[in-house]
Amino acid sequence: MSIIINSVILLAILGFFAGSFLAFAEKKFEVKEDVRVIFAESLLPGINCGACGYPGCSGFAKGFVNGDVKPDGCLPGKRQGVPEKLIKLSKISDDELNKIWEEIGENPDKIKEKF
Structure with a gap:
């Protein structure tokens, strides 16, 4: 025993x-993930079509944040106003984005409500 x-x-x-x-x-x-990439990816349609030349929406979001791609590069998102939202996102400071990120409880689904 x-x-x-x-x-x-x-x-x-x-x-x-x-x-x-x-x-x-x-x-x-x-x-640590870049909050800008999370925000940019949440604003995209999320269909991962690859029409922008990147392997899905996350690749496009990273390219946008790095400055490698223009906001109007997402073809399906043009009808949904994605370029305007991405331009608005690019004008927001990192401190403000972090504040919004904490405010929404780090929930990417609530990002579209803010834009």
Whole structure:
């Protein structure tokens, strides 16, 4: 009976240390996403057609934020007013965007309501 108890205790200790290591690694190696890319991607139609020359809306959003593509590069988004929204987004400061991001609870679905 003591073998079973010792085994359970050993597994609990190993589980605790493994969990602690994973929690530490998550914080240490966390990848911060650019809020501008999240905002730009949320304003796009999301059909990932590739008509802009990028492999989907996330690629276009990254290209727009980096200045590699013009706001009117999204062909399906032209009818939905995406270029105007992206231009408006590009004029907002990083501090204001971070404030909006916190205000909406870091929920990308609520971004379209702000624009």
